Amino acid sequence: MFSAAAGAGNAARFFCFRAACVRGCTQAEEAVGGTTLAAPKARVEFKSTFSHPACSAVTSVEGKKALTAPLWTTWENAECPKTAPSFPSGGNQDPHLQNATSSLKVFLLHIGMHSTSPNRIQYHFGEFGNYSLVVKTLSTSAETISCDIVINEGPINSYLPILFAFLVYSGILAILIICRLVMKIGPVRNWVYKKLNPRETDRLINSELGSPSTTDSPSSDPSPRLWRATSQQRLRSLDTFRGLSLIIMVFVNYGGGKYWFFKHESWNGLTVADLVFPWFVFIMGTSISLSLSSMLRWGSSKQKVLWKILWRSFLLILLGVIVVNPNYCLGALSWENLRIPGVLQRLGLTYLVVAALELLFTRTGADSGTLEMSCPALQDILPFWPQWIFILMLEVIWLCLTFLLPVPGCPRGYLGPGGIGDFGNYLNCTGGAAGYIDRLVLGEKHIYQHPSCNVLYQTTVPYDPEGILGTINTILMAFLGLQAGKIILSYKDQHKQIMSRFFIWSVVMGIISAILTKCSKEEGFIPINKNLWSTSYVTTMSCFAFILLLLMYYLVDVKRLWSGTPFFYPGMNSILVYIGHEVFENYFPFKWKMQDSQSHAEHLTQNLTATTLWVIISYLLYRKKIFWKI
Numbered sequence: 001m002f003s004a005a006a007g008a009g010n011a012a013r014f015f016c017f018r019a020a021c022v023r024g025c026t027q028a029e030e031a032v033g034g035t036t037l038a039a040p041k042a043r044v045e046f047k048s049t050f051s052h053p054a055c056s057a058v059t060s061v062e063g064k065k066a067l068t069a070p071l072w073t074t075w076e077n078a079e080c081p082k083t084a085p086s087f088p089s090g091g092n093q094d095p096h097l098q099n100a101t102s103s104l105k106v107f108l109l110h111i112g113m114h115s116t117s118p119n120r121i122q123y124h125f126g127e128f129g130n131y132s133l134v135v136k137t138l139s140t141s142a143e144t145i146s147c148d149i150v151i152n153e154g155p156i157n158s159y160l161p162i163l164f165a166f167l168v169y170s171g172i173l174a175i176l177i178i179c180r181l182v183m184k185i186g187p188v189r190n191w192v193y194k195k196l197n198p199r200e201t202d203r204l205i206n207s208e209l210g211s212p213s214t215t216d217s218p219s220s221d222p223s224p225r226l227w228r229a230t231s232q233q234r235l236r237s238l239d240t241f242r243g244l245s246l247i248i249m250v251f252v253n254y255g256g257g258k259y260w261f262f263k264h265e266s267w268n269g270l271t272v273a274d275l276v277f278p279w280f281v282f283i284m285g286t287s288i289s290l291s292l293s294s295m296l297r298w299g300s301s302k303q304k305v306l307w308k309i310l311w312r313s314f315l316l317i318l319l320g321v322i323v324v325n326p327n328y329c330l331g332a333l334s335w336e337n338l339r340i341p342g343v344l345q346r347l348g349l350t351y352l353v354v355a356a357l358e359l360l361f362t363r364t365g366a367d368s369g370t371l372e373m374s375c376p377a378l379q380d381i382l383p384f385w386p387q388w389i390f391i392l393m394l395e396v397i398w399l400c401l402t403f404l405l406p407v408p409g410c411p412r413g414y415l416g417p418g419g420i421g422d423f424g425n426y427l428n429c430t431g432g433a434a435g436y437i438d439r440l441v442l443g444e445k446h447i448y449q450h451p452s453c454n455v456l457y458q459t460t461v462p463y464d465p466e467g468i469l470g471t472i473n474t475i476l477m478a479f480l481g482l483q484a485g486k487i488i489l490s491y492k493d494q495h496k497q498i499m500s501r502f503f504i505w506s507v508v509m510g511i512i513s514a515i516l517t518k519c520s521k522e523e524g525f526i527p528i529n530k531n532l533w534s535t536s537y538v539t540t541m542s543c544f545a546f547i548l549l550l551l552m553y554y555l556v557d558v559k560r561l562w563s564g565t566p567f568f569y570p571g572m573n574s575i576l577v578y579i580g581h582e583v584f585e586n587y588f589p590f591k592w593k594m595q596d597s598q599s600h601a602e603h604l605t606q607n608l609t610a611t612t613l614w615v616i617i618s619y620l621l622y623r624k625k626i627f628w629k630i
Helices: 161-185 188-195 198-206 236-253 276-295 300-324 328-329 341-361 380-406 433-441 453-457 468-490 495-517 534-559 568-572 574-583 600-623
Strands: 018-021 025-034 059-064 071-076 107-112 119-122 130-137 145-153
Touching: 071 145, 161 188, 161 600, 236 276, 236 534, 236 568, 236 574, 236 600, 276 300, 276 341, 276 468, 300 328, 300 341, 300 534, 341 380, 341 574, 380 433, 380 468, 380 534, 380 568, 468 495, 468 534, 495 534, 568 574, 568 600
Parallel strands: 059 130
Antiparallel strands: 018 025, 071 107, 107 119, 130 145
């Protein structure tokens, strides 16, 4: 609830408005205006997407003289540039309050139509707090004022649930480590095996490792198509990387405890939620390099491999359109409201292009370092120059379409969110050329209806973050992952070489990102933007991905200090976990009715429980040797 009142001495007049709490924003419901003060508009941004009925602010004006000049307020925030409106004087009866996903930085109070030096208050409003803004006039002219923030009720620490969850999971991890160490004690291990399976006690005691070997364990039902056992020759770090990306993706898709940093950034910038999809694309590219190399090495013809690529791409796109389609929330799925783009659709198209590119231009011996090279330091790049030319041509196409394509009613090269962004000058220009191409080719009803920019920037047109133009840079992301796979193959078993190459690529991608963004969020040539899948977004995510893969490769496959648990298990069944978490999202035990829908603690408990359940499911499937491969 946000209310405001103003008055001056005995000639007090007041206005007030009430705000209704909705997900991600707060919209003014009612305004009652007096004749002395113009009802202001305000844009206020908190650090969480939550507001609360108990959270309010009261504005009062005190002084020797009634304020007959118009009074209005604006809210300014570094996280929301170029959106602070200039409110005209007059009795506007439609005040607006917006609760976004960042913290309020500066409160501006204007008195008088020609006030040029507004009073500025910088204050961080805590969650569930109750505040009063007291405005006093210091002279009879009512042009000199003082403003003070009064805390009526202190805010809560909204991060305590995260701390508690961290301690709980740390405790579980400590218990598991202790159990693992205890199980290494021979008598204890044998006693446990005897209790669990008395019939095989003698075999377990006499076995070399004290546990069933893979040849003695029950085998899965070998299905000729989707279900089959996995190969033993795998780099665990790749599955661990994939599993980490997937588990974070599941957590943020389930709500992320309703914390702002587990939500997608409204437009430019990054949050935790913006990291996972490109990482998943990156590791898909790495897997393409290794899997195609393996199939060709084992004698599969290129025609047979190409057919597998086409079939897998078709299945991914089909599953995305039919099974995982967010436009179901608009009613029964039909062609009238079918969303054509999507996560799985983009994965399918990206896989098709990158895998076909790798298959068509691969050279025997190039990926194993057996070809004679005039420059051995570039043996993971030079043999594949046709692929690089193709990718660079795609990037040139993206740049030309993004910055040169004329978009009706929008400036050429526009990269903004539209709506009230850029002072509301480009209301229907959300996404610039990217949004225009999707609406022109696919139609407004066949793209995503609720983009992340909708709440903060009050956009009026649909926009799809998995649209056509952004697919080009997704292909670039997967190709950089493919490059990581080539490094692993070219420098096989040369761990220092592999890790040094990963580090060099990370530095190169970081430098490119710094140049494109000018090391700023808003002022660069090409800002980091997940909705657009901008070039700087891809290079930044690749920078992080190379470093993360380096660390996992070192810990899991080189030093074997970590088995990859628990991320390894969902990484082995990534498609099943992703589709499963989407299909069963609204079913118990993944979701239940909460007592307080405004509570971070309840949301975090629910979201962590659902995510943990999928880790357990993937572990059980791994134990049963069930792997769903497309």
